[in-house]
Amino acid sequence: MSWIAECLSRVTRPMRLRLRRTVTTLSLTALSLTALSPSVLAVEYNMPVGVTAVSREIHSLHMIIFWICVVIGIVVFGVMGYAMIKHRKSRGAVSASFHENTRIEILWTAIPLLILVVMAVPATATLKDMYDASESALDVKITGHQWRWQYEYLGEDVAFTSSLATPREQINNTATKGEHYLLEVDNPLVLPINRKVRFLTTSADVIHSWWVPDFGVKKDAIPGFINEAWTRIETPGTYRGQCTELCGKDHGFMPVVVEALPEAEFDEWLIARKAEAEAALNDAGRDWSLEELMEKGEKTYATICASCHQPDGQGMPPAFPSLVGSAIVTQDIQAHIDIVVNGKAGTPMAAFADVLSPVELAAVITYERNAWGNDTGELVQPAVIKEQLSQ
């Protein structure tokens, strides 16, 4: 950050602390959270300082412009308040007759202009920095889906989806809400610290927006387009964000969770993850029983399908058709596989070939064909799906 930021933040730090104290005392909850961790305090009511150089620059820009506004506000409202007290009719004030003054009018056009120019300089520098995504050490492709994120470590053969992990019962108020209510996922994005990571965002359906406040990264994920952003995390930890572009029914239920690991730990994690993926692929080759598939299918259905087709398979017509006794689910098995694997154009039904593993696909299709009284007794082997996908 430039000298202006330095200078201003030196002046404003005590004020900021005072404000922080005032606001904290406003709320008991805030106070109890403060005791938990000092970093929570900052996110409580103000923009987080974050854990990247960019997020810190943004934060100081935010604070500078905030204090500029406060100063202008004090001057402007001060003059106004003075007039309201001193120049009121009930005090016998008699109105003056002036109604223009070229000098002062030029002055109050020029001064704001000057302030803006001063402000634009550091803002431009930060923006340029944010746009330089080149020469990254790791590229992660982020795909928005209704309503989950999919992460692919490009060139590493590691990919997974990340869905909300908060149980339905907590959302429906039948269970106590956990500490990270709505900000927890089944598979967080794992990233190394101190390495430049480039995010390439796109979407499989509508527009989403991937946001982690602590990184100062927010980028829209647009179908048919690729966008980029980057970060270099400085501190290991778990960082949480959310989708910030209205993307339909469960827009509020697709959080972003990033786990930042020290470099060596990250490398180990990546190797383990690759081995896991390979094992899963081999596992797909064996023969699965109906019970195994139903058990796995129920889980997959609950995290992936239930948000539209509902836990009881009744759907929400007309947008999301019922699966109970429906032709696709109870008749031609190949048509059923096709629609789950490839999706249906022009409808919200997404393609799951890239999102789910062959085992998960086979399991969820088997589950749908046998749950809620559909009882076709038919099952799909993961090997069949695997073969169809790699044909």
Add this chain to the structure above:
Amino acid sequence: MASEQPRKAVLQASESEGATAGGAHVGEGHGSAPRGMLRWLLTTNHKDIGTLYLIFSLSMLFIGGIMALVIRTELFQPGLQMVQPEFFNQMTTMHGLIMVFGAIMPAFTGLANWMIPLQIGAPDMALPRLNNFSFWLLPVAFLLLLSTLLMEGGGPNFGWTFYAPLSTTYAPPSTSFFIFSLHIAGISSILGAINIIATILNLRAPGMRLMDMPLFVWTWLITAFLLIAVMPVLAGAITMMLFDINFGTSYFNAAGGGDPVLFQHLFWFFGHPEVYIMILPAFGIVSAIVPTFSRKRLFGYASMVYATGSIAIMSFLVWAHHMFAVGLPLVAELFFMYTTMLIAVPTGVKVFNWIATMFRGSISFEPPMLFAIAFIVQFTIGGFSGLMLAIAPADFQYHDTYFVVAHFHYVLVPGALFAILAGAYYWLPKWTGFYPHEGLSKWHFWLSVIGVNLTFFPMHFSGLAGMPRRIPDYALQFADFNMLSSIGAFLFGISQLLFLVVIVKCARGGVRAPACAWEGAVDLEWSVPSPAPLHTFEIPPQTRDGQIIR
């Protein structure tokens, strides 16, 4: 904002008192004027139509307000309690659409209808029959829009900004009706704008130059030009949506080679001037009220006019600041950041001018002045957060969070809506012949100010802390601020019922108002009797420097 009741009062008053200063008896030259319902259906009188607009917008304010309260009830606590996400999205969408197109815009058109002919000494609007038509399009449009809530799959659920492809490929079946209703509302606005331009440019009293016009007339003239310029762009964008949905075109569909981001460019090319359409007439109202109750001429009249004009022109060059996160190239990002920061300058000039008007005046604090002062303070707060949002790097953190919700509500509720309320209190004596009840008005004011700030100020904090907008449920750290906002929303909502009481009481009687109802008021409308008879200025008054000379 009178109901049918005050009209009767107007009729009686004008018949018993007779009319002076260009007034005339009701029904003169209209021997067989229809009465009752038919009269309202067929009226071509600018005052009647103005009243209709105001009643319509008030009822829309309450309907949109009920939707806001549904939203705030759901957000009172974390978890889903009252509504499901699907319906929540319909509520946020409808709330936005109804407040923007059904409450704020028609309220300003209503005030324009009532006051512009009175302020420029014209007998009526230039195109009275068109005026009737453009009003009656509105109830049709909004009945259609509201009826989509009952259709299969529900009403529009993609936010008032209806970004493709959520509003096309992924939209509920009712979307075509939503588009149709928006078309009708758009035509209504366009016709209203044409009428206002024709009136202001051609029907001014002899001797009244453009630079003699009251600022409300000026701001509306500029607003009307903005409407003519951008409503067709909205119409074009929603027509393309309609084609994408029903005829398989791919304007906004990436699958067919289209571009979803193009929709956002089109929408905000309309949308940003639209924001100024909702605030420029408010500037005009405040510029009438502040000098009146400061008993001092408006400071910097000419610079006010130029500032309004430059805001209007610049509003065409800032649209993509709504799209900083879509991945614009750096150059575009910088351009829109600079232009957006620049637009703060003329806006600041306006605020400084109002304060200079108050300075060394002789100020009194009647209800219209209270609302106008609250407008200046709160609109300025909205302006500050707007300036913060203009800083593109910081906008990446603010964008689509509650900070933005706080910002535009500060501009539109304690901004535009407060100016409309100020205008209503200011001109109610002219409309009904009676002063609004002083005590109740002040209760209304103070409860509104407390309610509105309690609702929207905490939203700055929840937004900075990371709460995205348009979510039906939220993480636990946002709970306190949301609870405060919800309490404030109910306080604000319920206190608007007081406004209804004030209007009804004022229409029925109270302290009689003379022709010039406020001590410092100088514009032409204060030269006709209170209540203003149905026909005024049938013989145009001779004016010089905006004042009647004979």
Add this chain to the structure above:
Amino acid sequence: MPSRDHAAQQQAVARTVRRTLLALVAMLGFAFALVPLYDVFCNLTGLNGKAASQAKAAVAMEIDESRWVSVRFITQQGQGLPWTLEALDEQFRIHPGGQYSARFVFTNHADYPVRGRAVPSVSPAEGSLHLRKIMCFCFQEQTLAAGERRELPLVFQVDPDLPEGIRDLTLAYTLYPVMTPSSAGDDGAENSAGGET
């Protein structure tokens, strides 16, 4: 009111109305003109990263051996299309000016012929202005027979005038089905015709 004044006033009103209506029609035309204008603007400025969607002739350029640019290819499945698209060469290190060829494999997993297209996108968007695609599967729709596997090349150059700041290019291809063969076919033909001119 003197009737002559009144008539003159009515005439003036009519004139204003005519002018505003004219402005209105012009703005409506402008709204629709914005669609092609946007395309032109994007092609000039690279605004949306689609500038490299049309075939360009190979140009003999001086190869800037002193400079490396990393080019990455990513593919994305679209819904409703039983295809996969795989970039055989995921990442290239290239010199600006040189001509390179990348291989992509399309596979139709359905047991019937299917039409689809790959929609291209480039990031950073400015980079699309300096990318010359000489041959690309993304220029037209593809029809794949039942179970067909087809390898298609992308031949491209990067202009040596690529701004210094751009050291990485990402080329993305998203698969989409061609919905109704007849109407979409016309549409597509129109598009490609527009592209070649």
